[in-house]
Amino acid sequence: MDHRPTRTTPFHRTRVPLRALILALVVAFVPVAALAASSGQGTSQGNQAKDSKGMTVTLSPSSRTVDQGQSVTFTVAATSTGGFAGPVTFAVAGLPAGATASQSPSLVNLTSGSTAQVTLTVATATTTPATKTDFTIKASSGTTMSNTAPGQLQVLEVKRNFGVSGSVVGLLAPGVSRGVDLQINNTNNKSIAVTNLSVQISQVVRTPAAVAANLPCTAADYHIAQYTGSYPLTVEPGTSSLSRLNVPPGKWPQLKMLDTAQLQDGCKGATLKLTYSGTGQAN
Structure with missing residues (x-):
């Protein structure tokens, strides 16, 4: 008796449902895994938003150029993040020597999600180095600190010309000193701070008879x-002099003819040609 038909029929019937069951399980598990990944990502974002409570600071413009002795302004914006609220102050670091910073207003109160602006004024001195400097500004409220916003300040050297001349008050004789009342001609439209003055003899012109x-x-x-008065001398636009600047005559440059044992007849009636120089800074 042949038993093969009886054995074949049950075997094929049991394999088909087994494959269907495996495929069904795969389909069922994929959505669950995707759901778990999505749930974990949402939790991470929630923690990140919670941790970012504080404030951010931006500076506009990021770079400014200014002449020595002048001031320039920036706009600083502080924005609340993560629901932060409270009083905020600002601090600037890295400015060049002689430069100072101030904010108006000096303090702002942020509410949740708000933005407040202050004006940052950077004032330079006439001695501030002419260079390009990177600086930073940040905000704080108690132990809460903002990001550090970068900025750049380029200070330009101010070059302005002025003239110096002078005349000797009185005649010279052996052993006699005469003051030189220096005249300073400021052709600029701003005052200048003169920081050095000097006088030199460039030529002695003898009389034809002496020659x-x-x-x-x-x-x-x-x-x-040389001049022994105090510096700087503030000279307004136009022509001024040591006497007009109320410098005592004893502080003026002094020109003296030496009283020597040698014959000085060649100096009788001689004319002295003087050269003058000076340096200063624009205000």
Whole structure:
């Protein structure tokens, strides 16, 4: 008796449901895994939002250029994040030497989700180095700190010309000193702070008679004491002088003819040509 038909029929009937069951399980597990991944991502974002409670700071514009001795302004915006609320102050670091910073207003109160702006004024001095400097500003409220916003300040050297001249008050004679009342001509439309003045003898012009007689007279027969007054001298636009600036005559440069044992007849009637120089800074 042949038993093969009886064995074949049950075997094929049991394999088909087994494959269907495996596929059904795979389909069922995929959505569950995706749901778990999605749930974990949402939790991470929630923690991140909770941890970001505080404030952010931006600076506009990020870079400014200013002349030495002048001021420039920036706009600082502080924004509440994560529901932060409270009083906020600002601090600037990294400014060049001689430069100072101030904010108006100096303090702002942030409410949840709000933004407040302050004006940052950076004032430079006439001695501030002419260079490009990176600085930073950040906000704080108790132990809560903002990000550090970068900024850049470029300070330009101010070059302005002014003239210096002078005249000796009175005649010279051996052993006699005369003051030189220096005149300062400021052709700029702003005041200048003069920080140095000097006088030199550039030439001694003898009379024709002294030249004919071959009588010598040189700069070695004279001595110059330089200006001893205080600096800086603030000179407004226009022409001024040491006397107009109320500098005592004893502080002026002094020109003296030396009283030597050698014959100085060649210096009688001689004319001295003087050169003047000065430096300063624009205000």
